[in-house]
Amino acid sequence: MTEETTGKQTTKYIFVVGGVMSGVGKGITVAAIARILKSKGFKVSAIKIDPYINVDAGTMNPVEHGEVFVTEDGDETDQDIGNYERFLNENIYRENYMTTGRVYQAVIAKERNLEYKGKCVQVVPHIPAEVRDRIEAAAIKTQAEIMLIEIGGTVGEYENLLFLEAARYMRWEKPDDVLFVIVSYLPIPSKVGEMKTKPTQHAVRALNAAGIQPDFIVARADVDIDEPRRKKISIFCNVAKEDVISAPDIETVYDVPINFEKDNLGERILKKFGLTARQKDLVDWRAMVDKYKNATKRVKIGIVGKYFATGDFCLADSYISVIEAIKHGGLVNDCKPELVWLSAEDIEKDGVDQLKNYDGIIVPQGWGSRGAEGKIKTIQFCREHKVPYFGLCYGMQMAVIEFARNVAGLNQANTEEADPATPHPVIHIMPEQKELLAKKQYGGTIRLGGWPCQIVPGTHLAKAYEVVKPGQSVVSERHRHRYEFNNAYREQLTAKGLTIAGTSPDGQIVEAIEITDHPFFIGTQFHPEYISRPLEPHPLFVEFVRICLQK
DSSP, X not given: OOOOEETTEEOEEEEEEEESSTTSSHHHHHHHHHHHHHHTTOOEEEEEEEOSSSSSSTTSOHHHHXXXXXXXXXXXXXXXXXXXXXXXXXXXXXXXXXXXXXHHHHHHHXXXXXXXTTOOOOHHHXXXXXXXXXHHXXXXXXXXXXXXXXXXXXXXXSTTHHHHHHHHHHHHHOTTTEEEEEEEEOXXXXXXXXXXXXXXXXXXXXXXHTTOOOSEEEEEESSOOOHHHHHHHHHHHTOOGGGEEEEEOOSOGGGHHHHHHHTTHHHHHHHHHTOOOSSOOOHHHHHHHHHHHTOOEEEEEEEEESSSEXXXXXXXXXXXXXXXXXXXXHHHTTXXXXXXXXXXXXHHHHOSGGGTTOSEEEEOOOOSSTTHHHHHHHHHHHHHXXXXXXXXXXXXXXXXXXXXXXXXXXXXXXXXXXXTTOSEEEEEEOHHHHHHHHTTOOTTOSEEEEXXXXXXXXXXXXXXXXXXXXXXXXXXXXXXXXXXXOGGGHHHHHHTTOEEEEEOTTSOSXXXXXXXXXXXXXXXXXXXXXXXXXXXXXXXXXXXXHHHHHO
């Protein structure tokens, strides 16, 4: 086993696990701790481990799993990688994401290549060893002095036991360089009216059963943990009272690092590692949060999608990067946007009357034909009534279809994805994708990651970028698509008033469209939301919110 170092500094590791229930906030906890430690002068990175057999997140249902976040190097990952990027304000790459499927795939490939030199390859020790090696390889790649590792799922589940075993072994091997944090939920039953610690006690004992004693317990609850509950957790879970960190519900996730610092979490982590802070406080971060909280303007934005309904509940995780990017755009404009979820299928069935009270509309990413006609009706309403419209990926494709049908007179225009037999496939499959689909090679084969976009001068798109990137005619944006604008219709559509606002450098791929005589009507084939961050908002979201405010 190789020892990974960054110069003279041996990498320190912090494993973060969850207790009691899923969705408890492990990802935000990791991102927040990473931000705190970065603010103290350390090179920090973060890894997400998903316990699924899937090789990546690309084939997972977004309603069940949440958003698929695409990295700059084209990996389809869990949404928490996006949280890490937003909090750290830097790119996270494919080395920092693993799944059970990816780990097993690598071990089997090594076995086939005789890399185990004839040994019997076993679940233990070889799977945990592969996990450990991947963690250490990511530390080397990122030159991290402190690496945080989020282990997906909840302690006590069968799925993540092998990852816990890898973590346990790393703690045994490097006792001074590994810490454990459990993020656990403390319910307050409405009929009881008292915060209960017993579920967290059981979660910690389940972690103990895996051979791991936590160093910190992050107490997630509706409100701050009080002193009696903090003391009880300390006694029954074998942690210092000062290492029980309060994590109440708060207004914005960006407040989490500031909240953790009330309990001095950063300094306590450094002390356990024998490290000393090189600089102090979250100066720029605190200023950003204060600006968000004190924003005086309001704007109402509707998001028309189909990936947020699950039974009787509405979940926004499918579009988390879009949500955050809109907030970032609001920051620059002294504005706190109000976001409302609108079902494309409801609009398809009931019409567009419900759209009348919005300052702007976004149609985000999507796949397939379900809800498509509702999105097209939405776009027509925005075009005809001069409502600011922003289409992201599928939202751009739907805008092209709407324009082709209702302006260019191509009545049956469609995307080949929804109607392979359409007489006017204004959106068609990318040529190199046809063979892949014929072979049913779906996972990880679409156009992914960062690609250059040539901005057309004189467009609204160019104006938006000019504010942040003056004089820059080519930008890098991230993609996740299999279908594209059909160039066979480019001349016909532009003659009717559709503007091609961005292309690939060779001019062949249409990256963005707009209607220039509209206040804001822009569609991008790329996903600007993936690279928007609170300290560096994306210029297109900044401009979109600005125009919405004018309305």
